[in-house]
Amino acid sequence: MADDRTEETAPLLTEQQPTGDSPPAYSPYPSQGTLGVGSNVVTVPPIGPDELPPPYSPAGIPTINCKVCQAPVSIEGKLHQHVVKCGACNEATPIKPPPPGKKYVRCPCNCLLICKGTSQRIACPRPNCKRIINLGPVNATVSIRPPGTSRVICGHCTEPFLFNIHHNALARCPHCRKVSSVGPRFARTRAIIYGLIGLIFLGAGIGVTVGTYEMATHQGGLYVVWIGAFVTGLLLLIRALYFVCMKVSSVEGPA
Numbered sequence: 001m002a003d004d005r006t007e008e009t010a011p012l013l014t015e016q017q018p019t020g021d022s023p024p025a026y027s028p029y030p031s032q033g034t035l036g037v038g039s040n041v042v043t044v045p046p047i048g049p050d051e052l053p054p055p056y057s058p059a060g061i062p063t064i065n066c067k068v069c070q071a072p073v074s075i076e077g078k079l080h081q082h083v084v085k086c087g088a089c090n091e092a093t094p095i096k097p098p099p100p101g102k103k104y105v106r107c108p109c110n111c112l113l114i115c116k117g118t119s120q121r122i123a124c125p126r127p128n129c130k131r132i133i134n135l136g137p138v139n140a141t142v143s144i145r146p147p148g149t150s151r152v153i154c155g156h157c158t159e160p161f162l163f164n165i166h167h168n169a170l171a172r173c174p175h176c177r178k179v180s181s182v183g184p185r186f187a188r189t190r191a192i193i194y195g196l197i198g199l200i201f202l203g204a205g206i207g208v209t210v211g212t213y214e215m216a217t218h219q220g221g222l223y224v225v226w227i228g229a230f231v232t233g234l235l236l237l238i239r240a241l242y243f244v245c246m247k248v249s250s251v252e253g254p255a
Contacts, residue, residue: 198236205229
């Protein structure tokens, strides 16, 4: 168990760990301030098999492009290795898929790590980084979406999200957590239905009140009928007003 934990937190090129106070200038993730132990938590996806750089061989010498600085790296005589070191930035680049049950993960400081395929959280071992890395899903994974899944633009925050318009027309945005109507038809239809039923209850309440006004002095239960009719009608009208004021999200197209 201890060996597995040590392996997951060890860089693939241990002899080339940088000793400066910040990641190299070529890093696409500039650090903000001095990083301490456990001071930064990031989420990164594992490196999928289709993300390995393709071989590039000028003048007959097998080379690949570094995944960090894009400099050509010779792989002559190194095809038996899983990773090679770039001579320009001293970072590791995979040239083969990871061993069975393992996966590659690159920290924002560009340190390439290898961990178990089931790992969800690892730590970067570099002294000047020490990020806690939450592993996201593998980019190469293909998810099969059910029919009717569409790309919807939230009417509140204008952020896009996926929603199945065949099952429901009331969508809760995963970004702002607010409910909106997918298309104006649903909200308009519900507003009309609730409004008409609310008016019917109010009209019935008024009619019953006028028709049984004299009887109510002898039958106290009629007051309950009056109150029930008016309260129900009022609640239905409030619900209709809710749909009238509801934001409308637009369907951008199929996902």
